[in-house]
Amino acid sequence: MRFIHTSDWHIGHRLYGQKRYQEFKQFLDWLITYCTEHPVDALLVSGDIFDSTTPGNRALALYYRFLHRIAHTSCRNVIIIAGNHDSPTLLDAPRELLSQINVHVIASPRYQPEEQVFFLQGADETDAMIVCAVPFLRDRDIRSAVAAEDMDTKSKKLQEEIRSHYQKICAAAENIRNQHGFPLPIVAMGHLFTAGGQTVDGDGVRELYIGGLAHLHSSGFPECIEYLALGHLHIAQRVGGKEQYRYCGSPLAMGFNEAEQQKYILDVSLSPTELQVTPVQVPCFQDLIRLQGDLASLTDSIKQLAEQESAAWLELCYSGSSDPGRLRQQLQDAVENTSLHILRIRTNHSAAVHLQQEKPTESLDDLSVEDVFERCLASTNYTPEQCTDLRLTFQKVVASLDQEDIDHG
Template identity: 50%
Template sequence: MKVLHTSDWHIGRSLYGRKRYEEFESFLDWLADEIERQEVNALIVAGDIFDTSAPSNRAQELYYRFLYKVAGSQCRHVVVVAGNHDSPSFLNAPKELLKALDVHVIGDGASEPEEEVLVLRDANSEAELIVCAVPYLRDRDIRTAEAGESVEDKDQKLIEGIKAHYRSVGQIALDKRSEAGKDVPIVGTGHLFAAGGKTIDGDGVRELYVGSLAHVGANIFPECFDYLALGHLHVPQLVGGSEVMRYSGSPLPMGFGEASQQKTICIVEFEGKEVNVVTTDIPEFQRLERIKGDWTAISSRIKELAVLDSNAWVEIIYDGGEVIGDLREQIDSATQETSIEVLRVKNNRIVDRILGQVHEEETLDDLNVNDVFERCLAAHSVPHDQREELVRAYQETLSAIYEEDVNAE
């Protein structure tokens, strides 16, 4: 039994205003071919299929066309779970139709955990894989708010709620394996932030829950899982050093901070009780490059890319000692006769030396939502001893906004 684990496609995401549909299409075409080439039996997508809860028509077209293509291959099963960027109701809407193609969609944490435990069968109707298809668990799915709760109480209830949910699906999976009468592999999924996980600045990974305990430990997952397919973090990595607990990472770099990172998919092969996991490198469909340094270093690298006839999308961060007021004009001149596309220029020297951290040169592209709120607190001279509680209330509000399913009736 061979399983392919991927996650965090974020179809529809743009980069500093640049649409990326051609990249997504190239990746999905490559993935469908790879499923054929590696003779994959089951595909698991561990959340964040789309970048927003209301994906564009083109994003939807790419998604459904890919599922149709995979359904016509030797891959017998597809399991898709929602991430924190996805709309549960949007993903769930065609689930009954998709079942006809052996595509199983779990959009939200089910009130009955048994609905998340899928017994996947071979051509002879024999159980060949059990998947605990746990999606992103929203706050309301796993805890009940009570008046007068402390921050610590909320944190603890979140962790206990996540743990209890996994314990329930794990026990159901064991029961179903017992019913099957043979040692069927059990795969768990999740879309969350495991303790010790690595992120990169600008990758767009959101904090999922408000509170210091939101990064769950590896011990929260049932021991019955033969493999754990996780999503949410964009850097491919192991959890707790375990070869069978992994983030596949995003297939495309979500920002320039990931430009030099090799993207991968995970191939999990079950042979009796043996589990073998290997990673396959994903090709680069659009080169991204971050150029950082003084003007000599920047102009030199632009010339090198021009000689290579590169069509790279570039972010330039100037941090030289000399103040260059017309940096953008010089960059435009240097790239004028090339295929290089400069998507962002950040002149740190102007900001640091001339404006003295007043931030006039910053745009919203330079800041995340927490940075903006911190700027507001500073602008209104809010005392530091009051900021912690205000920041927490702000983060709780953001969390509620992110978790609202705009497509639900």
């Protein structure tokens, strides 16, 4: 069997307010072309399809159009799991309809383990594999709260429940394999943070579990797994040094700290006796460039980029000895009549904005819109009922801002 492993699309993500729908469209178009020119049997998407639990109309349109198009390629099956950014209810709503075109969605844990296991066949009927689809596991999904538990106990119990959930799903897969009577390879999907995983500052990856103690070690996965297709971390990497345990990483840079990373999808060929993983480079659809220096250095770098007819988005880090009052205007003047676009200007004199800091280096730029709202809400004296109403209103406002994109796309 040959399949593509991808994850963390984050459709709808904005970078300092800049909409990125053209990039998402270009990536999805590229992925369709790749699957057409390099016939694959399946596509596995390991969570964080969207950047928000309330994606706008344009984000949804890109998603559904892609699924319609992939169904008309050689790709016979698509399996999608929810990530921590996704709304299980939203992903699950069209599940029955999508299954008619062999798109299988697992947005939350199922009552019966067998419901998270899929037997997939390739174009050649002798090619087949079993996929265990495990979505992002929330505390409430798999663990019952116990009074007076401390944080350490909660985290350790949650880690054990995650391990147990994988054991149950993989046991169901082994039963299916035994019924077929020959050694079908077993692939597992997941969206979580494994111990030792590499991240980049500002990549948007947040701790999923209290204290980090629920980071699952590579030894916690069942031994029957012959390929582990993980999502959540944005850097393509092996887990625990194992060739068969992989994060594919995000296909687009989620921030300037990821700008110099090469992005990948993973093209995987798997049989009962052989595994071959080929990282495939995803083209960069929008250049992100960070420039640093004093005013003269920054304007000179901008001039050089303009001469190269660059259309990059810029983060400018001013490191001059003084903070000129007209810095922003001078830098904006430098990009005027060019295709360059300044998204952010940082100065070593600017006072960082903090909202109930959780760590000393945290600034407003490190927080999502939802984070800022929640921290503002926490500083009020509203009742829980009032907070719930305010959250719903806030979500509607954010959704309405995204929904108007469909009319301007």
